[in-house]
Amino acid sequence: MSREQATARIEELRSIIKKHDYSYYVLDQPTISDYEYDQLMQELIALEAEYPDLITPDSPTQRIGGTVLEGFEKVAHRNPMLSLANAFGPEDLRDFDRRVKSLVAGEAFEYVVELKIDGLAVSLIYENGVFVRGATRGDGEVGEDITANLKTIKALPLILSKPLTMEVRGEAYLPKREFERINQEREQAGEPLFANPRNAAAGSLRQLDPRIVGKRNLSIFTYAIGSIEGETIPTHSQGLDLLHELGFKVNPERRVLPDIEAVIEFVQSWTGEQRAALPYEIDGIVIKVNQTHLYPRLGTTAKSPRWAIAYKFAAEQAETILRDIIVNVGRTGAVTPTAILDPVRLAGTTVSRATLHNEDRIRELDVMLGDTVVVQKAGDIIPEIVRVVTEKRTGAERPFFMPAHCPECNAELVRLEGEVALRCINPQCPAHNREGIIHFVSRDAMNIDGLGEQIVTQLFENGLVRDPADLYYLTMDNLLPLERMGKKSAQNLLDSIEKSKSNSVERLIFGLGIRFVGEKAAKLLADHFDTLDGLMQASVEELVTVPEIGPKMAESVKEYFEQETAQRVIEKLRQAGVNFRYQRPAVIATEDSPFLGKTFVLTGTLASMDRKEAGRLIEQRGGKVTGSVSKNTDYLVAGEKAGSKLDKARELGVEVLDEATLLQWLESQQ
Incomplete structure (x- = not known):
């Protein structure tokens, strides 16, 4: 095949594959078999390999990159990606309606209602119709560049049907069937399961290897135009129609409604079987004023637009039968009862087990074997029994009693003073x-x-x-x-x-499983004593001098290292060449660093990173991170839903930083 023939065939193949991608991933209407599609893709890959200079960024072969990323760059959003205020009942929606009417008195308007997809919000930038960058929401002002990962989503067009320059907002998500497939594979591989499709989607898009992302078959719905050059969009619903026309996947379950009562009726229609039948997870309904020219008058709060609100569904519940209660022994010896249930569909997953926490919780619920019970997912993640449907008891139900002996080693179980849990204290269990x-x-x-x-x-x-x-x-x-x-x-x-073997010793200290010693305490101990040997030789009096290490934890550490079994394990680790020394992170701070020598406390939920990562970055720049607010705290970094630590910081006069300020400080020290 000549170069001219190859060029023509490459263009033809790209056009054919893009049409099939649109039919399959956007319209959900496949027009050819998987085998025929794979043959077309293989032909295109072969031709581009022969003529690599003909590869273009929008080619279907470029959706899955071959390069593992070193990290994600931070990018500032052209317009803030604000979060939505929440409504939890009809009266909250009526209050929202009254506020809108008071701010645009005399103006006629409608509402648009859309399903709230349970995924990860993203910003998509197109220049002259070509996809050039995608980013996470982050803190609303600054997100992470995940362009390579977003390109793997075949429902996302790499080139639009019109050469527009625009920003599009969307929600990347994992379909239910893909979530179940991935968890089956992870279970077979002995890997921890994803808690829900939202976590799986977010975790996937933050993978540094786009090839892994490509195997997870994510999808995306676009829900708004953030900005657009040369176009005026008079209503939100017309903006959604334009997105569909340009080749984006837009959720079909959207309506334009005349008033708030029609909105309430729509919301209530999605709280039962209709929601469960969807091939993707939703966690609510988004309500927006349709007329976009009213948005400036309605304005925004510090975090949320006043022209939109999210109605959040209550935790989903289901009835099922409790068939058995089994007990498991954890690494600290605590014996935890787990309910075995008839499988029931709940919040997107099949639930067949639920935690019962401890013996006191079983008595509090008055739960018996054979009971009909109501199960829900706490925070839509952890299945738990909420109550017993006592009116459905038949008399055949049987009480459950916690065992007197360990189910693994038959040692007698004990309840230590001041504790609820039963424990096996046999060190050889x-x-x-x-x-x-x-x-x-x-x-x-x-x-x-x-x-x-x-x-x-x-x-x-x-x-x-x-x-x-x-x-x-x-x-x-x-x-x-x-x-x-x-x-x-x-x-x-x-x-x-x-x-x-080369890990810094705080990982080893945490890994040993010393009672009461969590990840943070392990790091504090490693930093203070420098080596595992230094920690082993420390007295209780020395241990309590470490900030945040109290007498209870100090006694536990001392008792652990006095055990012969622990000493044998540590000597074997030493002989194997495992590192026993603390490796202090290299400090990259300048002399005028706002972090240098300062003590920080983190609280609440951070949008752009988890608190562990934020703490690592602060320490890397010369700061110190502790877990509690005191008079020695210099700064409290407060994310969303900050609680008692924020109150205490204000009481002590500690300076409070928001996430945006923290990010600015971090970037100033790169």
Whole structure:
């Protein structure tokens, strides 16, 4: 094939593939088989490989990049991405309506209602019709550049049907079927499951490898035009129609309604089976004034527009039958009861288990085996039993009693003074050891990739490990007989175990599972004592001199290191070459750094990063992060839903920073 022929065929293939992508991913109306589609894509890939200078950014082959990103750059939004105020009932919506009418007295207007997609809000920038950048919402002012990851979403057009320069707002999401598929794969691989489709979508788009994102089959609905050059859009509904015309996927379940009572009727129609039947998750309804020329008059608050509101659904509940209660022994010996339920669909997932917390909660609920119970997801994440439907009891129900002995080792269970939970205090309990190893390899501890719960269980059941230190003595011959363990997977696991030896010692301290010592306390102890040996030799009196380490934690640390079993494990870790020293992060602060020598406390929810990442960045720039507000605190960084720490900071006169200020300070020290 000549170059001219190749050029013509490449253009033809791109056009054909784009039409099929639109039919399949936007209209949900596939026109060819997967096999035929793959053949077209393979032909295009081969031709572009032969003529790489003919590759263009909008080619379908460029949706999945081959380069792993080093990190996400921060980008400022052209217009702020404001969050919406929430309504939780009809009266909240009527109050919203009264406020709108008072601000635009005498003006006629309508409402547009749209489903509130449960995903990740993104900003999409197009220049002359070509997609050039995509970013997360972040704090509304500054987000993260995730262009490469967004390009993997086939419902997102890389080139528009008109050469417009515009910003488009959308919600990237994971369809229910893809969520279930991914969790099945993660379960088989022994990896932790995603809690819900929203978390899975957000986690996917923050992957540094676009190839991983591409395998997750995310989709996107666009819901607004942030800005557009050379066009005037008189109503929001016309803007949605224009987005559809340009090739975007726009949710079809939208309506223009004349008044708030019609809005309330629409909202209430989506709280039952109709919501459950959708192929994607929604967590509410968005209501907007349709006439865009009224937006300047309505204005905004510091965080939210006054011309829009989000009606949030109450936590979804369902009835099911409690068939059994099993007890599990955790790494600290706490025995936790778990309800086994008839499977029931709830908030987008099938629930067959629910936590009962402890024996007191079972008595409080008066729950019995065979009861009909009401289950909900706390925060739409953790299944829990809310109440028993006592009127449906038949007399066949049976009371449940917590066991007197450990289900794993048969040691007598005890309830320690001041505690609710029953505990197994046998240090040789296999459940202790197994759960302790699962904790040891977790991401926040030693971070050993590939060692999920299923593989740890296999290692334990085959007698290959009895404590965390045994992991460092595994060989290829040990691993290959395990289920679903090939030579490459085994080598990757051994490499990951070897890599973990060089972790800074605070990860090891946390991974040891010392009672009351969390991730933050482990870091404080490592920073103060410098080495694991220094910590082991510390007295209780020395331990309590460390800021935020109280007597209860100090006693626990001292008791742990006095145990012969702990000393044996630590000596095995030492012989294996595991690092015992604290590796202080390199400080990049300048002399005029606002962080240098200052003590920060973080509270509330940050939009652009989690608090752990924010703390790491502050410390990297010379600051110190503590968990509680005191007279020694210099700054409190307050995110959304800041609670008692904010009140205490104001009471003590501590300066309060918002997230935008923190980001400005961080960027000034890059």
